[in-house]
């Protein structure tokens with residue numbers, strides 16, 4: 393065996409030295425003619441050959457600006473989504489009676505619709521010079537394309553699905569290319585000679601940020617002067633909506649900047665609530681945690697229910713706000729994925745809210761979200777998704793697993809799902825407490841070996857999560873972070889810690905794939921730099 397292995401290695405080494413020799417020669421060969429723009433911009437991407445092939449017919453004018461080149465790359469993605477929508481529609485039309493495939497195709501169509509919307513925002517913001525907004529939207533557009541592909545796996549039993557999946561796979565690559573160019577533009581501006589494949593903190597690269605800022609930065613939240621447009625209540629005598637969903641339905645579609653404020657009076661609302669994409673700027677104002685409660689129990693064990701669809705409250709519309717309420721999923725600890733709150737709302741502010749569940753409690757799915765002074769409880773991967781979310785002053789509590797909790801098992805606070813190094817997503821915990829519920833702490837104290845808790849594990853390859861200035865109680869396992877599956881993502885993820893305190897914060901026994909954030913780079917994760925909160929969170 394050994395000699396068989398040796399040969400390919402040798403020829404690989406030979407190949408590498410030959411190609412690097414060729415690379416060294418290149419500048420001299422091209423010394424007279426400047427490298428064409430298309431090659432310059434494509435060197436920012438992870439799939440430069442695809443990039444050059446797709447842009448070949450589109451970027452021909454030698455005076456094309458870098459921004460115009462990025463716009464062309466985005467156009468390729470738009471066209472691809474359009475084709476994918478037709479393909480998935482055809483799958484849906486041919487899948488009557490097949491529940492798995494029908495569910496997968498319907499979810500996929502939703503994903504593609506969301507992707508198109510985000511691409512249009514990315515295009516508009518790019519031409520207005522707002523690269524941060526543009527990149528945030530394109531990060532989400534890529535997420536939805538990936539999810540469409542990923543969801544089809546559950547219905548991949550026909551040639552048509554198989555072909556659609558290969559198409560989506562190539563579309564994800566093309567969109568990644570557009571996003572990588574945005575990354576380079578964001579960091580190096582118009583000077584395309586500096587453009588290069590996206591690097592992450594794990595490569596020792598910290599992205600360019602505005603100023604150094606001071607510590608915690610933005611500390612705003614839900615404005616205190618909001619007044620109710622409509623009310624939801626339980627009292628039969630009062631004039632009010634009886635369900636939260638009916639009040640949401642009453643909100644205007646595609647409104648301007650004005651908030652639509654729904655006061656939800658104390659009571660238990662047993663319903664599934666959806667805030668669709670066109671209902672922007674909806675606000676839920678409850679009477680307090682534990683007083684206003686929205687409760688559901690959907691879970692993946694039920695026919696036609698995916699993790700995404702299991703949410704008790706699911707929000708797509710941008711600018712969503714909530715304060716003073718509890719949202720829970722009571723499916724229980726034995727049923728696997730059962731989401732309490734899922735959000736794709738860009739520029740969303742959640743304050744003084746409580747999220748209760750077990751596995752997958754809070755699905756911070758996509759876009760930019762700010763959580764302040766919230767209580768979040770669960771056990772397995774209970775804060776997860778591929779958004780850029782900041783959690784400030786939150787209480788994160790681990791709950792017991794299983795109906796027979798003595799059996800124990802490992803719990804993980806987070807499972808961030810970034811799939812591409814150019815996505816501007818990640819989870820930031822600032823000034824939070826990591827502890828267990830009283831019930832969990834009793835179990836943990838009796839038998840710490842079987843009730844282990846971790847800060848997170850990598851759901852996807854470029855998972856990114858940081859804890860800054862947090863209090864970590866002793867329940868946290870000294871190694872801190874867990875693997876997903878063998879060595880998956882361990883060399884590409886970024887798990888950072890800075891300024892934490894408490895018995896669980898000791899860094900000396902941490903896994904080798906976690907990092908201390910250098911103090912000069914902590915500012916990367918401020919509310920301002922990470923989610924541009926200074927532009928949209930009121931103080």
Ligand SMILES: *[C@@H]1O[C@H](CO)[C@@H](O)[C@H](O)[C@H]1NC(C)=O
Pocket residue numbers: 512513514516517520525526529710738739
């Ligand atoms: C720019 O992006 C922001 C955040 O996604 C969005 O609210 C806004 O509508 C976008 N602007 C344009 C002109 O599309």
Ligand SMILES: *[C@@H]1O[C@H](CO)[C@@H](O)[C@H](O)[C@H]1NC(C)=O
Pocket residue numbers: 550551554555558
């Ligand atoms: C799936 O599609 C790929 C690429 O189009 C093709 O090579 C492969 O044979 C297909 N497999 C099945 C089982 O249809």
Ligand SMILES: *[C@@H]1O[C@H](CO)[C@@H](O)[C@H](O)[C@H]1NC(C)=O
Pocket residue numbers: 548549554557558
């Ligand atoms: C779909 O399933 C077929 C048969 O199991 C498999 O060969 C193919 O790789 C799958 N397609 C994708 C894109 O995963």
Ligand SMILES: *[C@@H]1O[C@H](CO)[C@@H](O)[C@H](O)[C@H]1NC(C)=O
Pocket residue numbers: 457459521581582
């Ligand atoms: C890049 O050049 C365009 C003009 O082509 C200009 O509008 C833009 O501000 C420049 N970007 C940066 C980051 O300097």
Ligand SMILES: *[C@@H]1O[C@H](CO)[C@@H](O)[C@H](O)[C@H]1NC(C)=O
Pocket residue numbers: 606607608822823860861891914
């Ligand atoms: C961390 O906490 C210290 C002390 O309270 C504060 O001065 C600093 O600004 C905080 N830093 C961050 C990044 O939150």
Ligand SMILES: *[C@@H]1O[C@H](CO)[C@@H](O)[C@H](O)[C@H]1NC(C)=O
Pocket residue numbers: 615617618619930931
């Ligand atoms: C609430 O206060 C903000 C400033 O904090 C102001 O811009 C806004 O107009 C006020 N809204 C109402 C409804 O008074």
Ligand SMILES: *[C@@H]1O[C@H](CO)[C@@H](O)[C@H](O)[C@H]1NC(C)=O
Pocket residue numbers: 825827828829830833863865
């Ligand atoms: C953590 O939880 C335990 C048990 O409920 C409690 O005694 C302890 O005070 C909590 N720690 C913090 C910092 O609140």
